[in-house]
Amino acid sequence: MAEPIFRLASRADVPTILRLLADDDIARSREAAADPQQIDPAYWAAFEAIDADPRNELIVAELAGQIVGTCQLTYTPSLSRRGTERMTIEAVRVRADQRGQGLGRRMMAWSLDRARDRGCRLAQLTTDKRRSDAHRFYAGLGFQATHEGFKISL
Amino acid sequence: MAEPIFRLASRADVPTILRLLADDDIARSREAAADPQQIDPAYWAAFEAIDADPRNELIVAELAGQIVGTCQLTYTPSLSRRGTERMTIEAVRVRADQRGQGLGRRMMAWSLDRARDRGCRLAQLTTDKRRSDAHRFYAGLGFQATHEGFKISL
Numbered sequence: 001m002a003e004p005i006f007r008l009a010s011r012a013d014v015p016t017i018l019r020l021l022a023d024d025d026i027a028r029s030r031e032a033a034a035d036p037q038q039i040d041p042a043y044w045a046a047f048e049a050i051d052a053d054p055r056n057e058l059i060v061a062e063l064a065g066q067i068v069g070t071c072q073l074t075y076t077p078s079l080s081r082r083g084t085e086r087m088t089i090e091a092v093r094v095r096a097d098q099r100g101q102g103l104g105r106r107m108m109a110w111s112l113d114r115a116r117d118r119g120c121r122l123a124q125l126t127t128d129k130r131r132s133d134a135h136r137f138y139a140g141l142g143f144q145a146t147h148e149g150f151k152i153s154l
Numbered sequence: 155m156a157e158p159i160f161r162l163a164s165r166a167d168v169p170t171i172l173r174l175l176a177d178d179d180i181a182r183s184r185e186a187a188a189d190p191q192q193i194d195p196a197y198w199a200a201f202e203a204i205d206a207d208p209r210n211e212l213i214v215a216e217l218a219g220q221i222v223g224t225c226q227l228t229y230t231p232s233l234s235r236r237g238t239e240r241m242t243i244e245a246v247r248v249r250a251d252q253r254g255q256g257l258g259r260r261m262m263a264w265s266l267d268r269a270r271d272r273g274c275r276l277a278q279l280t281t282d283k284r285r286s287d288a289h290r291f292y293a294g295l296g297f298q299a300t301h302e303g304f305k306i307s308l
Binding site (some may be wrong): 050055058078079087124129138141147150 | 172228241286
């Protein structure tokens with residue numbers, strides 16, 4: 001495959017990212033339409049919040065000028081683990097026609113390198129128990145499924 | 155039990171919080187001594203980072219003037235779930251002699267109310283698969299173990 005570029009998302013990328021987030025069997029029902037004319041102002045506000053926060057990064061993977069992947073990185077300062085930040089990875093998506101070609105693996109490797117450069121000693125993520133492909137993917141990257149991931153809707 | 159007070163931690167609480175974090179079979183080996191004279195400057199820096207960050211809150215539970223519990227709340231803006239923040243709960247501890255008396259339950263209920271007040275639609279946490287008591291505790295609060303929690307040391 002051509003060499004993907006990984007970079008921080010810009011405001012112009014938001015509609016494409018929303019389409020990527022919605023293109024998912026489990027998440028689809030949660031998300032709204034991603035037509036740029038119809039995007040809920042809450043999404044723009046969320047983008048601005050992420051963009052202005054030095055501990056949140058919205059990442060895109062670009063291939064031949066197209067956005068084909070995304071994830072969000074959050075760096076959390078903590079009194080655990082000798083005061084180092086931990087990186088939490090959320091909202092990982094690769095465009096359907098690009099899956100199985102190593103793009104997700106490169107995006108995760110790039111993200112983990114970014115965490116190391118920042119001094120993080122731990123990276124973490126949760127993935128739905130129904131996503132068995134994802135479990136193999138993360139195990140293959142060296143992640144260990146040591147924890148139960150609990151969620152509650154508010 | 156007397157009525158606990160929940161509040162943001164101050165700098166003076168850091169040594170006690172470090173003792174609480176270390177008083178745990180699984181975490182003990184990860185943490186340094188909590189003698190105030192010997193606290194690694196990295197911990198003070200981490201406290202200052204949390205304290206200055208509007209999306210991170212270090213919480214203490216106080217009972218009769220003593221700190222008997224702690225947790226950290228992180229609010230993450232997101233393009234998922236219609237642009238709402240999610241709350242992540244980390245580093246939950248109740249002092250050994252206060253366990254089993256409902257303090258943890260009150261601290262979590264207070265934290266979830268705080269998330270609701272802020273407009274969060276989801277709260278999440280991970281807990282080590284070996285902590286079966288914790289699994290029952292969170293399930294009893296209405297959390298569901300829908301996700302695998304993956305971690306990787308960097």
